[in-house]
Amino acid sequence: MLLIYCPYCEEERSELEFRQAGDAHIARPTNMTEMTDEDFEAFFFLRDNVKGLTFERWRHLNGCGRFFNAARDTVSDKFLTTYKAGLPRPDLSTLRPATEATVETYEATESNAK
């Protein structure tokens, strides 16, 4: 189970209090009725489904109830940072690189497999 830092409550809480809410930084189109099918598909259905660093929305559903954004590694599930909704993507180079070992999984170790 993950521990997630809520930037509004300013504390780490259990994953059980949160819900993932899809990709972050996607602007909802304002011209929904005039969009082409291609554009609507790209907005509504297509996903980058990133393997590695991803920016996504989370909601502190059973806490403050507010949406916020997170930068997470989808291979190790490690949260690099969380930040309030409406803020731009943070500069991750200023963050301390993860030093602790990530979860030992097939995915994480396979590149070293002989």
Added chain:
Amino acid sequence: MRKYSVFAVAREAMRGHRGWEAQWTSPEPRKEYDVIIIGAGGHGLGTAYYLAKEHGITNIAVLEKGWLGGGNTGRNTTIIRSNYLYDESAGIYDHALKLWDGLSQDLNYNVMYSARGVMMLSHNIHDQQVFKRHIHANRLNGIDNEWLTPEQAKEFCPPLDISRTARYPINGAALQRRGGTARHDAVAWGYARAAADRGVHIIQNCEVTGIRRNPDGSVAGVDTNRGQINAKKVGVVAAGHTSVLMEMAGVRMPLVSYPLQALVSEPIKPIFPCVVMSNTVHAYISQSDKGELVIGAGTDQYSSYSQTGGLQIITHTLDAICELFPIFRRMKMMRSWGGIVDVTPDRSPILAKTPVSGLYVNCGWGTGGFKATPGSANVFAHTIANDAPHKINAPFTLERFRSGRLIDEAAAAAVAH
């Protein structure tokens, strides 16, 4: 390939089992193939097998970055059924079910398909209405599915608690008698052996790092950690990693990858005669021939490629199992693991051509791809060989997310697959 038979077993018993051949070879990759399949799971190996068997294409390589059958083929709970609501789904899943019956003979490999029955528990009036609707829809499609009273359900599966005081009381069940289980590893191994016998190259530890294109945009081949391999056609059958591979060809997919967990108990004597699923309390369970109870959990809530999942997910499933089958309350769980499943918005798969000429994709099976393995492989081979879909997989296009012609099993699948 030396045929497996009772005579072969007897012969080898006489000479110390020194005559068994390797089931498939591990050749060096050629410079060029007619078809490259990316992903040596059941669906990918099966595709190569049917391409060789039914379409006469044998210059094929199946590339696998890990080991054969080590992805979701080796990680699922081996449940087979075809009682889906919509005509399109019923078509493809029942095509698979018909191929399961006879697959061992076809491959000369015992895949241990056991039509022991899949029973879905109904806990409330809503379940009952939905299941009965499924039963009627299935019957119109010629697929067996029947309604059982709680007493009949108990008779079919004696460990089930049907008492009125149970925490999750049961008011009936839907039973597909042709449903059941098969040995997942044997499916991968059987297809691999039969495909290799027809000249297919199975190349393990070969990770695709790029998809090469011709100047006209069509597929030219792939880059791998073992060098460049050219091909006229490439089929991506990579389950949870489909988005990663398709991104190499510049195609964004309507997929999100989630971890899905399963677990097995310590082995016990035969006690559980069928497969039981409960959508409402989310649990599914069967007993393997080794004696382990095989239990499936739900997906984690967040997208991930970690091939692991949260402990709270399997705990929740075991809570439900213990309520439905109090007899199992003191059993120990032996192992748990996760796989990465690729989920589409409408929970139906994509078996189709792509905007890139010569590139085909078979993905989006979500949490329930194992049951479809032979059917999926069979029609996908047809799609690659003819550059046009079989009529069974014609509705499962990539374009349906543009046209809106969804096959919305998201709400209709009788259980979370």
